[in-house]
Amino acid sequence: MxxxxxxxxxxxxxxxxxxxxxxxxxxxxxxxxxxxxxxxxxxxxxxxxxxxxxxxxxxxxxxxxxxxxxxxxxxxxxxxxxxxxxxxxxxxxxxxxxxxxxxxxxxxxxxxxxxxxLLGVAGPGTDDRRRALFDVTLVTNEPARISEYAVESRDDAVAQFRADGVVVATPAGSHGYASAVDAPRLSPAIDAVAVAPIAPFTTATRRWVLPHSDLVLSVERDEGDVRLLADGEPIDTVLPGERAVVDADGRxxxxxxxxxxxxx
Known part of the structure; x- marks a missing residue:
């Protein structure tokens, strides 16, 4: 420092x-x-x-x-x-x-x-890349409309689950909205993200601490419009089979x- x-x-x-x-x-x-x-x-x-x-x-x-x-x-x-x-x-x-x-x-x-x-992400239907200081989320546009999501880290499958959405939080973001969905709280001393489902269909769904680059979020099944957001700002709609790649993007x-x- x-x-x-x-x-x-x-x-x-x-x-x-x-x-x-x-x-x-x-x-x-x-x-x-x-x-x-x-x-x-x-x-x-x-x-x-x-x-x-x-x-x-x-x-x-x-x-x-x-x-x-x-x-x-x-x-x-x-x-x-x-x-x-x-x-x-x-x-x-x-x-x-x-x-x-x-x-x-x-x-x-x-x-x-x-x-x-900072995290960087672009929607599958746009080249408009956005930065996020706190979190990137995929979430259904309507409350309580469960869809199916998958998380992949550096080409390895992490999980697939049914939920209202999924959040990827920086160490700073892990103290905000992500903490409300029981994401792990992270020390600012590590280069990692906290990933957690939002209102999962099964309460046994896990939460993860993953590298903060080459992270892929995808929608496997859609029961309502799924939006991609960076620090709460909508970027794009994500359809079944589409992917959003989250990477480290500066500081x-x-x-x-x-x-x-x-x-x-």
Whole structure:
């Protein structure tokens, strides 16, 4: 882990990604106002636009508000560190009320970087490849409509089962939705994914820890539309006999401020 340096004399640009429509957080803190009041005092400037627009301005740092903001940054996999703000399951983040203190710590060099693995997946009917920081899922479009799925890892058959779906989670994602379907929780120190059926027809169905590359999900029998999603965003519909390949696809560097960042 490298020290995350905030070089004020280099006039850093801070890109703020806040997908919310209300600037006030649930705790009542106006995060945008706090950042606007803090960053210029440390010699930096702020860009509050889309991720693509911020990247075109060569930012030094991203600030991602909440899980949705962090997902938006991760999809671009920028070569720029990101400071998560707000509660984000599986990721150390800064509380809204501690943003000013976190920036002061960054200015003093009192922060570390952690590289989070990303997954990449494309639907069988599209070349639109998406990245996922938390999870990739195959799931029936209608609740309680069981289909049959197969999982294959590096050309070896792992399992075939009937369920509402199947989830593939990164170490960060294993603390979120995947934990609700009893997927194993993973340490961020390993390059692996947790794979689990969603509402399996047979309760004895197993869960697995598998390598995070060359993983194949397929639909063997379809009793309802099956969708492929990356971090909750629909990508494609998967038909019986079609396959979705999940691979490692880069990493996202997040900033952790000791004594300030906490994990939900």
């Amino acid at each position: 490298d020290a995350a340096q905030w070089l004020a004399d280099d006039e850093p640009i801070v890109g703020v990604v806040d997908p919310g429509t209300d600037a006030a957080s649930p705790s009542g803190t106006d995060i945008a106002a706090t950042i606007e009041a803090t960053v210029p005092d440390l010699g930096g400037s702020i860009a509050a636009e889309s991720v693509a627009e911020i990247l075109s301005g060569d930012p030094s740092l991203f600030v991602a508000i909440g899980e949705t903001g962090l997902i938006a940054v991760a999809r671009r996999a920028p070569d720029v560190p990101v400071l998560p703000v707000g509660s984000v399951p599986g990721i150390e983040s800064v509380a809204e009320t501690d943003v000013a203190d976190a920036f002061t710590a960054l200015a003093d060099g009192d922060a570390i970087e952690r590289r989070r693995p 996202l560097t997040t900033i952790v401020v000791p004594g300030i960042s906490t994990r939900a």
